[in-house]
Amino acid sequence: MTSTQTPIVRMQKLHKHFGSLHVLKDIDLEIVPGEVVVVIGASGSGKSTLIRCINGLEEFQSGSLDVDGNTLLPNGKSSQALQTIRTEVGMVFQQFNLFPHLSVLDNVTLAPMKVRGWSRQDAEETAKRLLDRVGIADQANKYPSQLSGGQQQRVALARALAMEPRLMLFDEPTSALDPEMIGEVLDAMRELAKEGMTMVIVTHEMGFAREVADRIIFIHKGEIAEQGTPEQLFDSPQHERTQSFLARVLKH
Amino acid sequence: MDVNFQFDWSAAFGSIPYLLPGIPWTLLISFGGLAIGFFIGIFFGLLRISPVRWLRWPAVVYVEVFRGTPILVQVLFIFYGLPQLLGGPINALVAGIAAIAVNSGAYISEIVRGGVQSIERGQREASLSLGLSRVQAFRYVIWPQALRRMIPPLGNQGIISIKDTSLFSVIGVSELVRQGQIYIATTFTALEVYFMVALMYLAITWTLSLVLRQIERRGLAGQ
Numbered sequence: 001m002t003s004t005q006t007p008i009v010r011m012q013k014l015h016k017h018f019g020s021l022h023v024l025k026d027i028d029l030e031i032v033p034g035e036v037v038v039v040i041g042a043s044g045s046g047k048s049t050l051i052r053c054i055n056g057l058e059e060f061q062s063g064s065l066d067v068d069g070n071t072l073l074p075n076g077k078s079s080q081a082l083q084t085i086r087t088e089v090g091m092v093f094q095q096f097n098l099f100p101h102l103s104v105l106d107n108v109t110l111a112p113m114k115v116r117g118w119s120r121q122d123a124e125e126t127a128k129r130l131l132d133r134v135g136i137a138d139q140a141n142k143y144p145s146q147l148s149g150g151q152q153q154r155v156a157l158a159r160a161l162a163m164e165p166r167l168m169l170f171d172e173p174t175s176a177l178d179p180e181m182i183g184e185v186l187d188a189m190r191e192l193a194k195e196g197m198t199m200v201i202v203t204h205e206m207g208f209a210r211e212v213a214d215r216i217i218f219i220h221k222g223e224i225a226e227q228g229t230p231e232q233l234f235d236s237p238q239h240e241r242t243q244s245f246l247a248r249v250l251k252h
Numbered sequence: 253m254d255v256n257f258q259f260d261w262s263a264a265f266g267s268i269p270y271l272l273p274g275i276p277w278t279l280l281i282s283f284g285g286l287a288i289g290f291f292i293g294i295f296f297g298l299l300r301i302s303p304v305r306w307l308r309w310p311a312v313v314y315v316e317v318f319r320g321t322p323i324l325v326q327v328l329f330i331f332y333g334l335p336q337l338l339g340g341p342i343n344a345l346v347a348g349i350a351a352i353a354v355n356s357g358a359y360i361s362e363i364v365r366g367g368v369q370s371i372e373r374g375q376r377e378a379s380l381s382l383g384l385s386r387v388q389a390f391r392y393v394i395w396p397q398a399l400r401r402m403i404p405p406l407g408n409q410g411i412i413s414i415k416d417t418s419l420f421s422v423i424g425v426s427e428l429v430r431q432g433q434i435y436i437a438t439t440f441t442a443l444e445v446y447f448m449v450a451l452m453y454l455a456i457t458w459t460l461s462l463v464l465r466q467i468e469r470r471g472l473a474g475q
Contacts (some may be wrong), residue, residue, distance in 0.1 A: 010257050013335055057377055087383035097378035110392060111382035156378075 004030040007012040007066075008167055009054060014063035016049060016222075020247055022048050024060065033166070036199045038209040038230075039087045041219035042245060047202045050219065051169045054200065055089045061078060068166055087115055090160030094172040098144035098159070104131065105140040108159045110163045115163070123162070130158040134188045150181030154188050161192075168192065170201040210234055218242045264444035267435050271448055274431035278456065281345065281427060282414040290406075290412070293360025295301020300365045303392035311361060318358035326421045327351035331423040338371060348420040350425075356413045363405045367398035411457045418453070428452055 007030040016024035023046045025231060031037055039047045052058040054067060059076040068074070068088050070081040099107050108127035112118045118126075131137045134154040136147075144152055153173060170189065174182040186208050193199055193212045203209060209216060211229065216233040218241070219224045226233065226242045234250075237243045299311035318326065330346040371394050379389035421430035433447040436442050 024463060039314065055381055057381065083383065083385065086381060089381070091378075091381040093374055093378060093381075095372075095374050097372075097374035099375065099378070099393050099397075114388050114392060115383040159382070169381075 002098040007031055007069050008033050009200070010064075010066040012064045014053065014060050014065060016046075016053065016060040023222050024053070027063070027224060028034065029217070029224065031198065031200060032168075033198050034196050035214050036193045036197075036212050037201070037215050037217060038213040039200065039202045039217045039219060040204070040206070040209065040245070040249075047219045048171050048221040051171060051200050051202055052168060054167075055086055055091055057091075073201050087163060088165055089167045089169060090163055090165035091171065092153065092156050092160055092173045094175050094204045096144070096149070096156045096176070099150055100144050101137070101177060103141055103143055104136070104147070104155050107144065107155060108162045111159070112162050126162055127158070131155070133191075134158050135184070149177045150184045153177065153181075153185045157185075157188055167198045170199065170203065172202050172204070174203065174205060181209075204249065205243075206234070206246075218245065220245070234244055259447075260441060260444050261386045263439065264448050267432070267439075267445045267448050270435040271428060271431050271445075271452060273457070274426060274428035276451075277345070277425055277427040278414065278417050279418065281348040281352060281417045281425065284418075286356055287362055287408055287411050287432070288349070289356030292357030293364050296357065296361035297364025297368070300361060301368055301435035302373060309399070315358045315361055318354050321361075323351055323355045323416050324422070327423060328356055328419055331468040344420070344425045347423055348417060348425050351420070352413050352416065355416065356409055359409050359412075360406065363402050363409065364398070366400040366405070368394060370401055371397050372466040376416060403464065403468050407460065407468075410460055410464075414457055414460070 002204045002241075009029065009031040011027050011029040014024055014027040014029075015022070027050065029050075036051050039050060041047045049058050051070075053060050053065060056072060056076070060072075060074055062074050064071065067085045068089075070084050072078050072081055072085065076082075093196065098104075099110070102110065105124060105127055108130060109118075109120065109123035112123040112126065114121060128137060128140060131140055134157055136151050136154055139147060139151060139155075144155065157173075163175060173189070177185060182205070186205065187198065188200070189199070190208075190212055199212075201209070201213075211230075211232050216230050217224055218237075218239075226237060226239045233242065234246065237246055296311040296314050299307050300315070302308055302311075327347060329344055330350050332342060334347075335341050356373055375393050375397065379393045380386070384392065417425075417427055418429045420427060421433060424430065426434075428449055432445045436445050439445070
């Protein structure tokens with residue numbers, strides 16, 4: 001990454017409240033195209049909320065947020081920009097959130113057909129190529145409930161990629177998976193990172209974070225407490241909060 | 253009690269030709285009313301979960317009024333009361349269908365609300381994250397799933413409404429109970445005839461149960 005590139009995400013002085021709870025405090029964050037950013041922190045620290053602000057699943061109360069040239073305003077007052085952003089930003093959720101009433105193939109083709117206006121034929125060709133890429137082409141006609149958790153999450157990845165996003169958000173993509181299925185999902189994400197996708201990942205998989213991240217961000221109580229390369233953050237964390245968090249998660 | 257009383261099977265079977273013509277009327281009122289009630293239910297059920305407060309309250313009022321008053325009072329109001337407002341009589345069949353429609357509509361709007369609200373928040377979030385509009389998310393993702401979950405309670409409501417039509421004998425619709433009453437008036441075989449009337453309701457509701465079970469099985473195959 002080069003610092004001269006125009007950032008695809010630019011957050012400035014962003015604040016988020018849930019009622020009286022101050023969830024995000026004065027967040028400044030820039031992400032450049034091709035960068036892989038991993039967000040770590042204790043549960044309840046605001047890391048999921050942070051990435052959910054990027055595609056408007058959470059509103060923020062003050063500050064500014066630009067995503068790929070579209071400006072999101074505080075309190076959700078920017079529906080047009082939001083719509084554009086969501087077509088350009090893909091997301092993978094902890095609970096997969098596949099559409100259970102649609103086949104795997106239809107899960108992947110729905111948005112390209114309804115949002116991008118692709119023909120069924122084009123959408124299915126792309127879907128099959130993506131399903132093949134995540135290793136589940138042979139499951140295209142099954143329903144989500146017939147797949148394992150790892151397979152479902154890979155379908156969810158293919159579904160998001162079908163919109164040809166410029167940025168991918170991952171909200172604890174392996175936290176709901178059985179241990180033996182975590183690897184296959186991380187492999188698919190690793191591939192994606194290698195191909196140059198811009199990614200923002202919230203995860204507890206520290207080994208994976210160290211391996212794929214260009215930058216690690218440590219969130220503590222709604223603030224960016226520390227950030228840096230994986231080496232800086234994991235091997236010589238500066239802040240006491242970071243040290244005690246890492247001591248807890250790296251112990252096992 | 254008359255211990256020598258015998259259940260007169262010939263009287264029971266003899267009533268069948270008089271009862272059968274009541275069935276089409278029972279079915280017409282039930283399914284006519286339920287079809288309209290379904291649309292009323294969707295309309296008010298969706299209003300009820302609207303983010304706009306002044307859209308929600310008409311739905312709340314509607315449900316409370318028609319769920320909180322007896323259907324017998326509703327049909328009497330429609331058949332005897334409304335003509336005074338409208339200045340002309342209302343056909344008993346129309347009154348019956350209207351009563352089932354407004355009454356089942358109130359219950360169905362609660363079924364619709366419950367069905368839609370039962371869909372996990374993540375479904376909507378995933379849809380929006382893919383760029384679908386809120387309307388598209390509802391139409392392609394939320395509603396098809398909600399509809400499947402609504403089938404069992406809708407079936408219940410259908411069975412309840414079919415049985416409710418028996419009350420409409422009071423306004424003179426020649427449905428099953430009314431046909432039975434007319435027959436009993438000349439034969440005095442109340443036990444046998446009401447037994448047959450009950451059997452015919454059971455035949456209708458049981459058939460509906462079987463059909464619904466099939467629909468449910470097929471509808472849920474993709475889950």
